[in-house]
Amino acid sequence: MRHFTKWSLAAVATAAMMGTSSLAYAACEDLTLGSAISFTGKYSTNGIHAKNGYDLAAKKINEMGGVKVGDKCYNFKIKYYDDESTPARTAQLLERLIKQDGVKYFLGPYSSATTKAAAPIMEKYKIPMVEAEGASRSLFNKGYKYLFAVLSTSEQYLASSVALAAEIAKKNGKKPGDVKVAMAFENDPFSLDVRAGVLDDVKKHGLKVVIDDKLPRDLSDMSATLTKVKALKPDLLLISGHSKGAATAGRQIKELKIDTPMIALTHCEAAKVTVKYGDSANGLLCPTQWAETLSYKGAAFGSAADYDKLFKASFDGYKNVPYQSAQASAAVLVWADAIKRAQSLDTEKIRDALSKTDLKTFYGSIKFSAAGNNIAKPMVLRQIQDGKYNVVAPSEWASHKIDFPRKAQ
Amino acid sequence: MLDNLNLLVLAPFLNVQLLVDGLFIGAIFALASFGLALVWGVMNVKNLCQGEYVIMGGYFAWYMGAQGIHPMLAMPVAAVGMFAFGWVIYKMIISRVVEKDMFTSLLATFGLAIVIQQGLNLAFGPEVQVAESGYSTHTIPMLGGSITVAEIRFYSFLICCAFAAAIIGFMKMSRMGQAIRATAQDVRAAKVMGIDTEQVFAFTYALNAAVCGVAGVLISMIWVIQPFYGITHSIRSFVVVTAAGFGNFPGVIMAAFGLGVAEQFGGFIFGAEMQQVTVVGALLLVLIWRQVQMARYRQAVQ
Numbered sequence: 001m002r003h004f005t006k007w008s009l010a011a012v013a014t015a016a017m018m019g020t021s022s023l024a025y026a027a028c029e030d031l032t033l034g035s036a037i038s039f040t041g042k043y044s045t046n047g048i049h050a051k052n053g054y055d056l057a058a059k060k061i062n063e064m065g066g067v068k069v070g071d072k073c074y075n076f077k078i079k080y081y082d083d084e085s086t087p088a089r090t091a092q093l094l095e096r097l098i099k100q101d102g103v104k105y106f107l108g109p110y111s112s113a114t115t116k117a118a119a120p121i122m123e124k125y126k127i128p129m130v131e132a133e134g135a136s137r138s139l140f141n142k143g144y145k146y147l148f149a150v151l152s153t154s155e156q157y158l159a160s161s162v163a164l165a166a167e168i169a170k171k172n173g174k175k176p177g178d179v180k181v182a183m184a185f186e187n188d189p190f191s192l193d194v195r196a197g198v199l200d201d202v203k204k205h206g207l208k209v210v211i212d213d214k215l216p217r218d219l220s221d222m223s224a225t226l227t228k229v230k231a232l233k234p235d236l237l238l239i240s241g242h243s244k245g246a247a248t249a250g251r252q253i254k255e256l257k258i259d260t261p262m263i264a265l266t267h268c269e270a271a272k273v274t275v276k277y278g279d280s281a282n283g284l285l286c287p288t289q290w291a292e293t294l295s296y297k298g299a300a301f302g303s304a305a306d307y308d309k310l311f312k313a314s315f316d317g318y319k320n321v322p323y324q325s326a327q328a329s330a331a332v333l334v335w336a337d338a339i340k341r342a343q344s345l346d347t348e349k350i351r352d353a354l355s356k357t358d359l360k361t362f363y364g365s366i367k368f369s370a371a372g373n374n375i376a377k378p379m380v381l382r383q384i385q386d387g388k389y390n391v392v393a394p395s396e397w398a399s400h401k402i403d404f405p406r407k408a409q
Numbered sequence: 410m411l412d413n414l415n416l417l418v419l420a421p422f423l424n425v426q427l428l429v430d431g432l433f434i435g436a437i438f439a440l441a442s443f444g445l446a447l448v449w450g451v452m453n454v455k456n457l458c459q460g461e462y463v464i465m466g467g468y469f470a471w472y473m474g475a476q477g478i479h480p481m482l483a484m485p486v487a488a489v490g491m492f493a494f495g496w497v498i499y500k501m502i503i504s505r506v507v508e509k510d511m512f513t514s515l516l517a518t519f520g521l522a523i524v525i526q527q528g529l530n531l532a533f534g535p536e537v538q539v540a541e542s543g544y545s546t547h548t549i550p551m552l553g554g555s556i557t558v559a560e561i562r563f564y565s566f567l568i569c570c571a572f573a574a575a576i577i578g579f580m581k582m583s584r585m586g587q588a589i590r591a592t593a594q595d596v597r598a599a600k601v602m603g604i605d606t607e608q609v610f611a612f613t614y615a616l617n618a619a620v621c622g623v624a625g626v627l628i629s630m631i632w633v634i635q636p637f638y639g640i641t642h643s644i645r646s647f648v649v650v651t652a653a654g655f656g657n658f659p660g661v662i663m664a665a666f667g668l669g670v671a672e673q674f675g676g677f678i679f680g681a682e683m684q685q686v687t688v689v690g691a692l693l694l695v696l697i698w699r700q701v702q703m704a705r706y707r708q709a710v711q
Binding site: 041042043044045184187213214215216218219220221222223224225227228230231232243244247248251254255256257270271272276277 | 413416420423426427430434530534535536537538539541546548554557559562628632633634635637638640641672673674675676677680681682684685
């Protein structure tokens with residue numbers, strides 16, 4: 001079926017070209033973006049989500065007439081290599097893309113680890129990369145000049161839930177110092193970033209940390225930590241450990257009947273907690289980079305909801321559009337915008353244009369700090385309510401009110 | 410750390426909770442360790458892909474759960490499926506290394522572990538999976554607090570006990586059990602007595618895989634599984650068998666319970682990150698203790 005559509009499309013396109021050669025679409029030259037991204041290995045699922053996002057946006061840009069520079073126009077073509085989810089391979093493949101394939105414009109790999117390997121290569125060859133999937137803040141304190149990220153950095157992931165807990169405590173007439181926070185974070189770069197952000201906010205609001213546990217890399221049991229939670233009765237429980245953390249926590253929160261009034265954890269969707277645990281996942285708070293219900297809008301895709309619809313129509317097997325795909329698409333939009341403003345294909349000029357990006361997209365506003373991270377888009381917090389993810393904070397984008405306190409299921 | 414200890418003293422019911430959790434999970438460790446003790450004792454093969462067999466069993470439960478079949482029903486399927494898998498692996502690989510020195514069998518099973526991990530990854534993807542039993546959790550008031558007991562943990566405890574009893578019974582009473590024990594004592598003598606040791610080895614190895622498969626089904630309903638999580642289960646089995654000695658089934662059971670409880674308390678007192686460290690630390694202590702204990706039997710070989 002797919003082959004059939006492909007062929008028939010090609011046939012239609014050829015017919016159109018023969019009929020009316022004035023079709024701008026066909027007259028554009030190709031402009032190659034390069035990416036070494038994970039199609040196999042542990043990041044493969046999300047790597048493919050990101051690739052779909054890149055492809056969809058490139059297709060959209062090309063359909064809209066490509067990127068115009070002077071009187072010429074360019075269509076995006078993306079050249080991928082599979083980095084097998086290993087940073088060393090990412091670095092190798094990027095060198096190959098630059099040196100052998102002559103690619104001068106880059107999209108990021110998937111994950112902070114591989115992006116960390118990519119950044120020095122980009123600096124070495126002075127070639128800009130717009131990345132969408134590396135959130136670690138260590139990417140943005142090394143003074144890299146050629147790395148730009150459209151997503152919010154990881155220390156913002158759970159920080160908003162701390163602010164929310166402080167806000168609720170104030171409303172209920174409780175002193176911030178009486179709000180007890182329990183934390184369980186994996187001992188890896190991502191979760192430690194998340195933890196650093198949480199600690200900053202805990203200090204700012206004057207809350208009290210009662211548990212601060214580190215989780216192992218191959219986590220499959222955290223009942224000892226949760227038993228501690230039962231004993232100390234914190235007001236806020238924060239967990240971050242990728243999808244295994246969310247999957248383990250989701251199961252054991254239910255098994256141990258943890259009744260903490262507020263529980264926030266990262267990667268709920270990646271771990272599919274609603275599918276796995278049904279009702280007992282209700283009330284969990286999950287941060288996300290993007291949600292299709294947000295009121296963001298941009299020129300290329302329209303609103304977040306429009307993007308959601310287009311994405312589901314373009315790719316099979318998606319019930320929800322992962323934010324990994326949305327931000328990948330946003331990265332391609334940033335490229336198109338920067339090249340248009342630079343009116344040049346010179347990498348230095350484009351880099352300067354990138355650094356001055358001020359773009360509104362379906363994914364949120366994009367504006368880079370001097371360090372290269374996006375400072376115009378907040379993380380949003382969603383709560384699982386009756387099996388659905390509803391945005392509850394920050395309040396200006398909230399579509400639903402938070403259920404507080406959460407009830408043990 | 411000290412405040413965690415303090416907490417245990419102030420709230421005694423927490424000790425009960427950790428103890429109960431530890432015993433329940435320890436029972437499952439015992440099952441996987443049983444298999445290793447058999448293979449190690451009978452064939453002198455240190456099966457490094459023990460944990461991978463456990464995870465494979467877990468995927469049986471997960472897959473059937475995803476098809477809408479209750480994961481408990483995956484247990485016989487996993488047992489039979491893994492038995493067959495173990496038999497095939499024995500005939501293909503293990504039979505060729507069983508006579509060779511220790512490192513050959515270590516390398517072969519280590520390679521096998523990697524192949525299984527990657528195979529699972531290709532087949533099911535790298536996501537963390539669980540099988541949902543749908544059983545409820547009970548709260549029992551106790552010592553000024555309350556402990557929670559998940560039905561699934563209790564049932565798996567019973568299942569493990571039943572399996573352990575069945576295996577011990579099988580080894581004691583059946584012809585095959587007798588043959589296995591005879592082979593473990595002396596392979597050549599067993600051969601002379603007309604025992605088809607090749608058959609015994611194949612059966613032992615397949616039985617090990619089946620037992621691991623059952624453990625995996627239970628693990629997937631209690632913890633989480635992922636293609637690369639086998640190694641922690643391998644380590645646990647090795648710790649238990651090393652501590653207990655491989656001919657010693659009651660010892661394996663006690664060591665597994667001890668390990669389960671030690672993990673829970675270790676996780677509570679030192680933090681979850683140290684849970685695995687507790688296990689390895691325990692092994693180290695056992696080895697040192699053994700070394701000291703054995704010293705008086707040691708003599709110089711002329």
